[in-house]
Amino acid sequence: MDHWLLTAATLLALLGSVRGMLAVHRGRRSRSTVIWMAAAMACQIGFLTIRGELRGVCPLKDNGEILVFLAWSLTLFYLLIGPAYRISLLGVFTAPVVVVFQAIALLPGVLETTPQKITGGNPWHEMHSATSVLAYGALALAAVAGVMFLVLDRQLKEHHLQSGLFRGLPPVRELLVSLGRLLWLGSGLLSLGILAGFLMPHDKTAGGHLIAGHLLAALAVWLGYVVLLAVKSVRGLTGRRLSLLTVGWFILSLGVFAFV
Amino acid sequence: MELLCLGLNHRTAPVEVRERFAVGTKKLGATAHELVAMTGGSEALVISTCNRTEFYLVAPDARLACSRLETHLAEKTQLDAGVAAHFYRLERSAAARHLCRVVSGLDSMLLGETEIFGQVKQAYQAALEAGATAAVLNRLFQRAFGVGKKVRTETSIQQGSTSVGNVAVDLAEKIFGHLKDSEVMILGAGEMSRITAQSLVSRGARSIFVANRSFDRAQELAIEMGGCAVRFDEWQKVLERVDVVISSTGCPFPIVHPADVEQARHARKFRPLFFIDIAVPRDIDPAVGDIEEVYLYDIDTLEQLADQARGSRQLQIEECERIIDTELAKFNLLGTRPEGR
Numbered sequence: 045m046d047h048w049l050l051t052a053a054t055l056l057a058l059l060g061s062v063r064g065m066l067a068v069h070r071g072r073r074s075r076s077t078v079i080w081m082a083a084a085m086a087c088q089i090g091f092l093t094i095r096g097e098l099r100g101v102c103p104l105k106d107n108g109e110i111l112v113f114l115a116w117s118l119t120l121f122y123l124l125i126g127p128a129y130r131i132s133l134l135g136v137f138t139a140p141v142v143v144v145f146q147a148i149a150l151l152p153g154v155l156e157t158t159p160q161k162i163t164g165g166n167p168w169h170e171m172h173s174a175t176s177v178l179a180y181g182a183l184a185l186a187a188v189a190g191v192m193f194l195v196l197d198r199q200l201k202e203h204h205l206q207s208g209l210f211r212g213l214p215p216v217r218e219l220l221v222s223l224g225r226l227l228w229l230g231s232g233l234l235s236l237g238i239l240a241g242f243l244m245p246h247d248k249t250a251g252g253h254l255i256a257g258h259l260l261a262a263l264a265v266w267l268g269y270v271v272l273l274a275v276k277s278v279r280g281l282t283g284r285r286l287s288l289l290t291v292g293w294f295i296l297s298l299g300v301f302a303f304v
Numbered sequence: 305m306e307l308l309c310l311g312l313n314h315r316t317a318p319v320e321v322r323e324r325f326a327v328g329t330k331k332l333g334a335t336a337h338e339l340v341a342m343t344g345g346s347e348a349l350v351i352s353t354c355n356r357t358e359f360y361l362v363a364p365d366a367r368l369a370c371s372r373l374e375t376h377l378a379e380k381t382q383l384d385a386g387v388a389a390h391f392y393r394l395e396r397s398a399a400a401r402h403l404c405r406v407v408s409g410l411d412s413m414l415l416g417e418t419e420i421f422g423q424v425k426q427a428y429q430a431a432l433e434a435g436a437t438a439a440v441l442n443r444l445f446q447r448a449f450g451v452g453k454k455v456r457t458e459t460s461i462q463q464g465s466t467s468v469g470n471v472a473v474d475l476a477e478k479i480f481g482h483l484k485d486s487e488v489m490i491l492g493a494g495e496m497s498r499i500t501a502q503s504l505v506s507r508g509a510r511s512i513f514v515a516n517r518s519f520d521r522a523q524e525l526a527i528e529m530g531g532c533a534v535r536f537d538e539w540q541k542v543l544e545r546v547d548v549v550i551s552s553t554g555c556p557f558p559i560v561h562p563a564d565v566e567q568a569r570h571a572r573k574f575r576p577l578f579f580i581d582i583a584v585p586r587d588i589d590p591a592v593g594d595i596e597e598v599y600l601y602d603i604d605t606l607e608q609l610a611d612q613a614r615g616s617r618q619l620q621i622e623e624c625e626r627i628i629d630t631e632l633a634k635f636n637l638l639g640t641r642p643e644g645r
Contacts, residue, residue: 057575200479201593203601203608206479206616214481215479215481216576217480217485220576280574285574
């Protein structure tokens, strides 16, 4: 059942993505993307609920679950921010990322077919996992906003203003404001996740060094975002540099999962 | 009952003729009411804008009503008989089709313009309140508004800006969103700068700074715009706070160089900066456009964009006409059916 729900969520996001792209191509607003993404989110919640019950803890125990949780978090922030700021095109850029994350999770061997029940879970551990993945959702959406800025910036610089994509993109200033807010939100959540990570009990006998490794990697990622926000606030950054750094740092930060 | 439209517009009559037939907005309802009695018809409506005056009538005999109306207009305006050549007379479905074209902006001087939709609505409201409309015109105008909306949403007839000023303002909105948080500086108090700045103010720009070689002229324009005059040798300081710069001086060489912008970048915290150069020769060194957060548009680029929009609107005409014909065929409106039906 969980696999079916994940497949349905992936297909719904794919549908939202395709319909959104077609609308953009025709120079219209992609009003239906938010509906497809909301439906995809319902299926994601169904999947995560089933896995959570099977695991007995927050379902973040294999790479597949982490990817789906990340896709859910990305969808959640899109649904919170996109319609509120009337950035309908954010969905068109977000949906393909959700599809990619979930498609990878669906590959054979990525999701455990018979997830084992975890006993003796620790609340700090749960909080560490959940807030960290939520943070990655916000930071992923910041990267999506960064890509949108780079596309718009290029079109404005080169005076290519006739495409449907150009008409659908939100103003430069709104994109940069959204990007900044998402960075603050993501970094705040990541701070909580890392704090909880240090408070959770570490198993010294079974790969204790690996746990420390992933926390150190997360700390490096967090530090990178803190420096980025500090430079942006104190000195200022051009939109292009801020976007490039946000996208680049997010891609690099995915490396943390190699240590999990 | 037959529908009739008698009218003149920017294509059929020069302004000195059009102005004689113009009807003030406040008199639209009363004039429509007066026409009902005078032509022996049952319904009437008057549309009057700077580019057109049109009379819509519903009468048992359209030709008779038309001839009465023409006599009345000739008497009222005291113009010679030659003026009749400026009028077009459309009956039944041709009149309904014409109304749909007008509402959709296809008959406007500026193809696809949106103002006409509101003006026709206003004329209809006035006639309705004056009791000059009934079943035929009520149904016809409601349908025409529906068709107008459909044409505008299903085609790109109103997409893009067709004047240099509007292209510049649209671009400013694409960069800054709502202009209420944006500040504008004008370099050179020429007419084009004034028009463009006024458009920005009308869309909410927060404040305007005017720098001109003649400080008196700068003050004059600043007062007119509700802004602030700046001495010409101090514009670099103002650059640190503004978002949009409109330049149109008569200077034969560039006055804004990359170094001027570089100097202001740190104080601006690298915020986006939009330069509109409408001067010939250009006031802004093209190398300014290479600075990351700067968007530079000169007069040629703006005109090219306006041309592209006009061209793309022209391409939409056929599709718009198709929608109008399809929609009208669905309605089979009273007063628009061919004779004998």
